[in-house]
Amino acid sequence: MTRYLELVCPAGNPVALRVAVDAGADSVYCGFRDCTNARNYPGLNFDRQELRAGIAYAHARGCRVFVAVNTFPRAGKIGSWHRAIDDAAACGADAVIVADLGLLDYTMRQHPQLRRHLSVQAAAASALSIRFYMEKFDVSRVVLPRVLAVHEVSNLIGQTGVEAEVFGFGSLGTMVEGRCFLSSYMTGRSPSSDGVCAPAECVSYREEAGGLVSCLSDVMINCFGSDEPAAYPTPCKGRFLVRGRPRYIFEEPIGLNVIPLLSALKASGVTALKIEGRQRGRNYVATVVSAFRGILDALADGRAPTGTPDVLRTVAEGQRETFGAYAKGWR
Amino acid sequence: MSKLTLGPVQFHWSAAQRRDFYARMADESPISCAYLGEVVCSKRLPWFENDLTLIAERLQRAGKQVVFSTPALITTDREVSMIASICQAAELIEVNDLACISLLNGKEFVSGPLVNVFNEGTLDVLIGMGAVRINAPIELSAPAIATLASKSRVEIEVFAFGRQPLAISQRCYHARSRDLHKDNCQFVCGEDVDGMEVAQLNGRPILTINGTQTLSYGHVTLLNELAELQASEVTHFRLSPHALDMVEIATIYHAVLDGTFDAEEGLAKLQEIAAPIPFINGYLHGHAGMEWLTNFAN
Missing domain, CATH: 3.20.20.70 (Aldolase class I)
Incomplete structure (x- = not known):
């Protein structure tokens, strides 16, 4: 064959x-x-x-x-x-x-x-x-x-x-690889130099009134309602406010x-x-x-x-x- | 003394705004070198390219070096031929995508801040290919920059003011924010002269969108670090244009560089111009890029 x-x-x-x-x-x-x-x-x-x-x-x-x-x-x-x-x-x-x-x-x-x-x-x-x-x-x-x-x-x-x-x-990923510094901007560690994007030791989840909040360092990457599956807080898959409206501005998880x-x-x-x-x-x-x-x-x-x-x-x-x-x- | 440069305008400014901006920078600012051209989206260039020759002449008459910057990402054949003609015409080119080196026919070039030069091995390769000035990538710490500078036979430049470019994509997020596609973007990026704010769901701003580019929300501000970097033989400091009083900002940096006033005084003056956008300098101290550190060991 x-x-x-x-x-x-x-x-x-x-x-x-x-x-x-x-x-x-x-x-x-x-x-x-x-x-x-x-x-x-x-x-x-x-x-x-x-x-x-x-x-x-x-x-x-x-x-x-x-x-x-x-x-x-x-x-x-x-x-x-x-x-x-x-x-x-x-x-x-x-x-x-x-x-x-x-x-x-x-x-x-x-x-x-x-x-x-x-x-x-x-x-x-x-x-x-x-x-x-x-x-x-x-x-x-x-x-x-x-x-x-x-x-x-x-x-x-x-x-x-x-x-x-x-x-x-x-x-x-949605960014050009090897040239994305979003992870190190938030955590100090990046794929380019450290070989890690959104390192696990910087990730945290907590329950809030609005739902399950995911964070990378101190940055809130997403908040999931009870009807949504939670995703890992990778910066380019986060939900952010743009012109006052929450959206996956880069890409969805x-x-x-x-x-x-x-x-x-x-x-x-x-x-x-x-x-x-x-x-x-x-x-x-x-x-x-x-x-x-x-x-x-x-x-x-x-x-x-x-x-x-x-x-x-x-x-x-x-x-x-x-x-x-x-x-x-x-x- | 190290020199100040004016980086390329990263945002989609109108032709008129660019003309006014460069006229003032040529006549009134203490910069030594200006980078002209479009680095983010090649669709923007036709809006202002007819003015570039006159702008370059005016800057040169004022004694400024002019470098033509090329896009962070070269993909289409149309972009290749457009950049090839810039490379042929201009005296000195800033390369932001390595592919551009192939269009230079051996001409000398500046390696831009969007090229990954993380170590002396890559530094040597680029110098061998004709680099005469190398920008440190924005992610580098002060010791890493010092190591590069100590091993370099060419000029070393550091991004010292402005929103820091963090990522580039083929996808246009400005268009996406309006439910448009890049091919039919209606140039909505032109509505935000300093980029479009992106906030966390708790309302705290975190990033800035500029078409296909993502930048920091805060302004990189290296007034506290100028002396140390200058001692490490950094030859050029880049100020990235914003819709702020850039003449005054260049004047403040120049005054701190030549010791007319100290960094603290410079920061206070800069704060008046740049507020409410925060300062950041984390990368230089080996921290998260978005942090602002004032207590650090020298």
Whole structure:
């Protein structure tokens, strides 16, 4: 059977890696247990030994492993990021996922044979930008930002010939990735430098007369009535007063799901489909990876998928889904 | 002494407002350099681009350096050709999307505050590509800026006054706030000369919307920090234009820089101009960006 799209799955920790591999991932992505990767949450990620073992497990089952070193190194502390790249190479990673210019440059010089995937944190959203990274840093693949419509994805691939990975399921940011400072504006910690957005230790909920209030640091992000499901207080999914009226000015608490668009994405020349969610548990990984494995295999066999399996709705953010920017009119 | 620069107008000001603004800044303000052009939404540029040459000439006659700023996000082919022609015509360009570097044909450039330069490795790469001045990203702390400046062979600029750009999107939130789409936005962003206030549900203001851009609610104010940053070899301080008396604001910053009066006196004068919008400076002290700190170890 020919592969329809490469299924790239989150491995937040060694257990999730094995679950994803067993559920049919073509590739998994993971990071080290520090601020060198953009999912630096407590209890997640890998130490060097765990990565080596995880790679052996995946490779024995025909699955590739990508290591995300996709935060922006801090001034004067760049050594930790260089070590992360060196160690990923030494452990036998199939690629590193990188966003920072200096780190791309280091990787290209020190490990020319190691595949470089451009992280979504670099937000390369134009042909010009993609060519810049291909020409200057010889990146093999670009993870496209979640801000493009399907016809734009198609144009970009046509114009650049790039090997493209796109997001298919999971959490959805509305800002250009790698350049959003809303989290650090409120908490002091950001995805760019610390690898965290809306860190859990800054989150609180409290009951008030009007409903359940969610806060990030001291900032009130939302207030849910008894008929609404509560959502995690991510700044860009908050409800705020604009011209005196409460509304989700950026985006609603909602998850991305592109299952109905898979054939259009395939036709546009996309190589790989990425499942977001290294911060999610093994149940999420098992559920989402097996569902997508089934759908991609059906498509590869020429069978039409039968829509979104109900089980995916139960794990989607806010239990609701959107096509995000892939659909016209999102902007 | 470090120099003062005037950042690009971030908001959708009318052509007439821009003409008046730059005429006054050219004639009366102590700034050394002005950044012209549109950084947020390329749809706005046709409203004022015919004036840019005259504005640039007036600023240059007044002895100010002129730099042309380019958008934070380059996506459409139309934007690419528009920016390519700016890059060809202008002497010095501010890059805010790395893709712009490909359009410069090796020309020198300024790396804008919207480019992620968090470390010396990236600093070196950009200098190798032709950067002659590098803006510290708004999220950097004073020690991080000092580290960059100490390793830099080029000028270093810091965003020192105004609402701080926090995020950029393809989606237009100004249009969304009126149930419109970006493609048919009716330029509603022009109604808010300093952006549209976003408040928490408890009524406390928190952010500012400016089309596809999200900014802080408070004004970054680094009068207390100018001396330390200047000692760290920061060469330029950026004042971001607002519908306030920017000549007076530049004069206050200049007076604190040259020691005519101290930071405390400067803050009191600035408060009279900027109130009721609060001051913020958290990022510089390694805190949440929205905080205002006055007691900190030097």
